[in-house]
Amino acid sequence: MDGQVSPTTQALDLIKDRFPHALGAVLGGSAAQGRATPTSDLDVAVLLPNGDTSRREVVRHGGRLAELFVHTLADAPEHFERDRALRRGTLLFIYDQGLPLADPHGHLARTREQARAVLAAGPPPLTPAEWERGRYVLTCFLDDLTDTSPATSPTGRYEQLSLADFTLREAAHLLIAHHGDWTGIGKWLPRRLLSADPVRGRALLDGHRAVAEHADPTPLAVATEQVLDVLGGPLREGYTQRWRA
Known part of the structure; x- marks a missing residue:
């Protein structure tokens, strides 16, 4: 070329x-x-x-x-x-x-x-069921992230990194949907996230970086909790997903 x-x-x-x-x-x-x-x-x-x-x-x-x-x-x-x-x-x-x-x-x-x-x-709004599932899934990722450390098992560090990825993606998609904006994947996810919510989006991205560079999940956990607060709070007990016959 x-x-x-x-x-x-x-x-x-x-x-x-x-x-x-x-x-x-x-x-x-x-x-x-x-x-x-x-x-x-x-x-x-x-x-x-x-x-x-x-x-x-x-x-x-x-x-x-x-x-x-x-x-x-x-x-x-x-x-x-x-x-x-x-x-x-x-x-x-x-x-x-x-x-x-x-x-x-x-x-x-x-x-x-x-x-x-x-x-x-604009994109279609999430349904009530999609919002509930999103909150529940994000809460699960957050709980696992805070419970996992490099010292927990031989694969603890890898688990921590994987959980940080899933936590960032779920939190980003939900936060973008909260603002009624278009989401993205790959390199477009951080771009769309910062466009939709510069403050909370930056906190999520900086938190993810802290896990990657310093094995410190606290900033990402705090940023995720702030996103959940905007969406109605964490969702654990009481969540029900109905399956079609």
Whole structure:
């Protein structure tokens, strides 16, 4: 790969090479935000004519990996609603914040407006049952985290690190949902968390770091308790999960 070739140019070449019939294409992710590294992949949404095949695939082009979100014009609303149901909005954000690569007939512009309307509506609120389960699960992780130390067993340190990960993720998803914002996974989780709640989000992230660097679960436990207080407090006895027959 020529190190001087920009991600945008590579994405354009990819579209011209693989999808010359595309109705539109947009480059999202870190590359669209100017944060791409030489090894960053390309997140590209590709809009195809009806009758083609919607899919998600990973290819390598010009020495760089590209994750393609391929869908037809008719399928786009369905994909947007599925994205909304997952509460992450991955495809929605690509359309909203990405860089247009091709739009020969204006279909991309109209599809971006559809995506922005779904984003503006926000993710669906959690149901009462989902809130209760979230509080219960987070309380369980918190209890286990505070009860576990590197000295408890030969695997105590590994257990502590694993519990810190699960505690952070559950607390982050619930706190973001409390604010009615979009959540994320991987590197997008801390970004969405800090956007939704800079103070409590930072406390969770700093607490997680304290476990990783110093084997000290106290800051994360305190931050998690603060999140639970916002959500109605810890939930232990009295929790019931009904199973369908």
